Amino acid sequence: MQFALMIYHTREEFKMRKNDYNHPHLGAWRAYYKALVAAGVYVGGNALELPETGTTVRVREGKRRVQDGPYADTKEQLAGFIILELPSIDAALEWAARCPGASIGAVEVRPLAPEAMRRGFTGE
Amino acid sequence: MNEIHQEDTHRIIERVARESYGRPVAYLSVHTHDLASAEDALSNALVSALNHWPREGVPKNPEAWLMTAARHSLIDVIRHQKVVLESEPTLKFLTENSTEMSLSTSTQFPDERLNLLFVCAHPAIDPGMHTPLMLQTVLGLDAARIAQAFLIAPKTMGQRLFRAKTKIRSGGIPFEIPQERDLPERLDAVLEAIYAAFGLGWDDMAGADHRGRDLAEEAMWLARVLLQLMPREAEVQGLLALMLHCEARRPARRDVKGRYVPLSEQNPEQWLSPLIEEAERHLAEAFQRGRVGRFQLEAAIQSVHAERARSGRTDWAAIVLFYEQLLKVSPALGTRVGNAAAVAEASGLEAGLAVLESIDRDAVADYQPYWAVRAHLLQKIGKTGQASEAYDRAIGLAEDPAVREFLLQKRG
Numbered sequence: 060m061q062f063a064l065m066i067y068h069t070r071e072e073f074k075m076r077k078n079d080y081n082h083p084h085l086g087a088w089r090a091y092y093k094a095l096v097a098a099g100v101y102v103g104g105n106a107l108e109l110p111e112t113g114t115t116v117r118v119r120e121g122k123r124r125v126q127d128g129p130y131a132d133t134k135e136q137l138a139g140f141i142i143l144e145l146p147s148i149d150a151a152l153e154w155a156a157r158c159p160g161a162s163i164g165a166v167e168v169r170p171l172a173p174e175a176m177r178r179g180f181t182g183e
Numbered sequence: 184m185n186e187i188h189q190e191d192t193h194r195i196i197e198r199v200a201r202e203s204y205g206r207p208v209a210y211l212s213v214h215t216h217d218l219a220s221a222e223d224a225l226s227n228a229l230v231s232a233l234n235h236w237p238r239e240g241v242p243k244n245p246e247a248w249l250m251t252a253a254r255h256s257l258i259d260v261i262r263h264q265k266v267v268l269e270s271e272p273t274l275k276f277l278t279e280n281s282t283e284m285s286l287s288t289s290t291q292f293p294d295e296r297l298n299l300l301f302v303c304a305h306p307a308i309d310p311g312m313h314t315p316l317m318l319q320t321v322l323g324l325d326a327a328r329i330a331q332a333f334l335i336a337p338k339t340m341g342q343r344l345f346r347a348k349t350k351i352r353s354g355g356i357p358f359e360i361p362q363e364r365d366l367p368e369r370l371d372a373v374l375e376a377i378y379a380a381f382g383l384g385w386d387d388m389a390g391a392d393h394r395g396r397d398l399a400e401e402a403m404w405l406a407r408v409l410l411q412l413m414p415r416e417a418e419v420q421g422l423l424a425l426m427l428h429c430e431a432r433r434p435a436r437r438d439v440k441g442r443y444v445p446l447s448e449q450n451p452e453q454w455l456s457p458l459i460e461e462a463e464r465h466l467a468e469a470f471q472r473g474r475v476g477r478f479q480l481e482a483a484i485q486s487v488h489a490e491r492a493r494s495g496r497t498d499w500a501a502i503v504l505f506y507e508q509l510l511k512v513s514p515a516l517g518t519r520v521g522n523a524a525a526v527a528e529a530s531g532l533e534a535g536l537a538v539l540e541s542i543d544r545d546a547v548a549d550y551q552p553y554w555a556v557r558a559h560l561l562q563k564i565g566k567t568g569q570a571s572e573a574y575d576r577a578i579g580l581a582e583d584p585a586v587r588e589f590l591l592q593k594r595g
Contacts (some may be wrong), residue, residue, distance in 0.1 A: 083591050087578060090591075094579025098548040152334045153549075162584040 061102060061144055061171040062151040066160040067136035073109055087159040095143065100154065104141035135164050142171070192237045199245040200229055204323035205408070209251045209295035211257055212302075213358045215298065218348045219321055220260055221253075225323075228252035249291055296321060297412040298358045300405075304372035305356050311378035312347045319344060321408065322401055332382070332398050370413075374422050374478060377405045381426050399430055420469035421479030427462035428485035433457040443585040452493035459489050480509040484521075499529035516542070516550055524556045532564045551580035562593070570594075 075084045095101040113129040121133075129136055138160070145151050148170065155166040204225065211221035228249045242248040303316040315333060318324040321450035336572040350356070361369040381402035406423040413419050435453035436446055466486055469479050484505045491497050506522040519542050527535020539557055558573035574594035581587040 071281035083588070086591050086594075087587055092574040092579070093575045094549070110431060120330065148339070152336075156334055156582045157580055159584075159587070162587075 060146065060148075061142055062148070063169050064104075064141040064143060064151070064155055064158060064172060065167040065169065066141070066158065067108070067135040067165045067167065068160065069135055069164050072126060072160070072163050073138065076106075076109075084159070091157065091159055094157070095154070097140070098142045100145055100150075102140065102142040102144050106139035107137060109172045110136040110138075138164070192241060193233070194244065195241050196229065196232050196236060198264075199232075199249065200323060203246045203249065205296045205299065205321035206246065206292070206294055207253050208320050208323075209299040210250065210292050211253060212297040212320075213298050215257070215261075216356075216358060217352050219345070222320065222323075224253040224257035224260065225249065227256040231256075235562055247292070247445050274368060282369055294412070295358075296408060297360055300373050300409060300412075301360060301369060302351060302356055302358055304369070304373065304376045305351075306369075307354060308350065309343075309348055310372075310375075312343055313372060314379040315340065315344060316347055317376055317405060318398070318401060321405060323325075324401065332380070345500070349406065370416065370418065371477075373409065377402055377409065378422060378478070380405065381429070399426070399433075402426060403430065415472070417469040417472040417474045418476040418478050420465040421476060421482050424462040424466040424469065424482035425485060427458045427465070428482060428489055431458035431489070437585065441585060443583070443589040444486060445589070447497075453541075454489065454492055456492070459492070461490070462486070469503050475508070476512060477509065477513040480505050480512070484509070497528070499525055503529045516546060517552065520547075520552045520556055524559075527556075527560055532560050536564070549580055551577055551582075552579060556589070558594070 072084075075082065077130075089132075092101070110129040111127075115126040115128065115130050117124040117126075141158075143151060143154060145154070150169070151168045151170075155161055155168045158166050160166050190474070206587060207225050207228070208218070208221045211224060212218045231247075231252050232249060267576065279317060297318055300317060303320060304313040308316065311444050315326075315329045318329050318332075326341040326344055327337040328338040333340065335343075360366075369522050382398060382399040403423070403426050406419065406426060408417045410416075410423055431454045432446070432449060434455065435449035435451075436444055462482065463486060466479065468483050469482075484502055487498055487501050487505070501523045503522070506518065506525055510522060520539070523535050523538035523542075525535075536557075539553070539560070542553065554573050554577035556578075558570050558577050560568035561567075561573055571594055574590055577592045578587055579592070
């Protein structure tokens with residue numbers, strides 16, 4: 060089963076993303092990534108740029124509406140995602156708890172849609 | 184009635200609920216086999232207590248009062264279920280004893296909690312649900328609180344508890360104390376489940392397997408209840424001794440800034456000596472019974488560590504001896520890693536590493552203490568490259584930010 064770990068950062072956490080590669084915060088993330096790969100559960104993922112670099116698009120009654128910033132104006136913002144291959148939601152929650160993002164911001168765990176639904180969306 | 188008095192009454196109800204939750208639930212469910220209904224009945228009784236006690240005063244025997252109220256509530260529930268024929272014997276039991284109970288406030292009803300503990304840890308129930316069932320039915324913890332401790336979504340925990348109780352009701356799981364032949368194995372399951380609530384799996388030189396269960400108090404409560412019900416079982420005392428030793432070190436596990444302090448660097452003056460003394464008493468009594476088991480051996484290891492408060496040193500050779508015994512009865516991953524750490528201290532780093540190497544790599548892919556101990560030993564030997572790799576694994580698998588921070592600093 061595949062699960063998405065969606066990582067939500069606080070403002071302080073976004074500030075910690077400096078280019079200082081020896082920053083302990085980055086060290087924790089690198090170690091987490093290594094542990095995921097070594098355990099054979101990592102499928103993919105990436106970090107996202109800062110929320111203010113986002114642009115939100117809607118089309119209503121044939122008119123385009125473009126808005127600066129992220130979709131939702133909340134205290135914690137989506138900062139990245141990881142896709143994991145795991146036997147159960149219990150295992151996914153274990154890995155979410157180990158995520159450095161969980162001890163400051165929050166990590167949402169959600170199963171990826173099953174294959175049948177994916178085919179419905181993609182027509183493949 | 185003034186407000187202060189009302190608050191007192193609420194507090195009394197809370198205390199009574201907490202201290203005697205398991206007894207009415209056990210007593211009612213032993214006869215009905217229906218845990219969920221027994222719990223519902225007790226909840227109703229508690230609500231009724233909140234209504235009556237502040238007005239009428241707290242009864243002389245609050246537990247018996249709750250029992251009577253719960254019994255009446257259960258009678259109502261069963262009558263509404265309309266399966267009258269099947270529930271006839273249950274109703275008979277409930278009504279027969281009901282009047283006598285309400286007349287005499289001093290009547291004691293038998294303590295059936297031991298039956299309940301054995302039901303919760305019955306082999307037909309998913310082992311992962313043993314502890315949650317005990318926490319709910321004996322201590323009255325709600326599903327949401329248990330879910331936090333076990334890192335499971337609250338709704339999922341609620342469903343799993345419901346399914347387990349349905350299985351108990353309809354699966355013919357007997358509400359009785361196992362026969363002598365089965366007793367050791369069945370008691371092990373009960374002890375395991377209590378220890379799982381304690382949740383401090385590993386706490387040694389450089390690794391920490393904190394599951395964040397945060398239910399140490401509840402686990403010790405359960406162990407005390409069990410000891411009260413089975414005062415002659417050595418392993419019950421062993422388990423309580425083990426938990427008391429670990430609990431005694433709680434204040435020393437963090438420094439003033441909240442940083443993680445491993446056992447070897449803890450200041451023994453910060454250990455809670457009354458708990459250590461109590462642990463030692465239980466362990467000595469357990470050993471006298473001449474039936475050594477897993478929990479007594481684990482407690483003995485902790486007892487050697489506690490000795491440092493008096494002698495200023497740790498007798499690693501003694502710890503290795505206890506580990507050798509422990510490996511014979513319980514070769515769990517944590518035991519093997521702990522043994523490697525102890526061997527490294529007693530016979531040298533290379534010997535310790537060799538013990539680690541003998542552990543199957545697949546088994547430790549996500550086992551944090553293995554990597555923490557490995558990193559520590561490799562660093563001491565001077566293999567910095569390999570140590571750094573192992574530190575990364577240990578850091579990546581750590582859940583506690585304080586442990587993560589500690590390991591990041593050690594890795595350098």
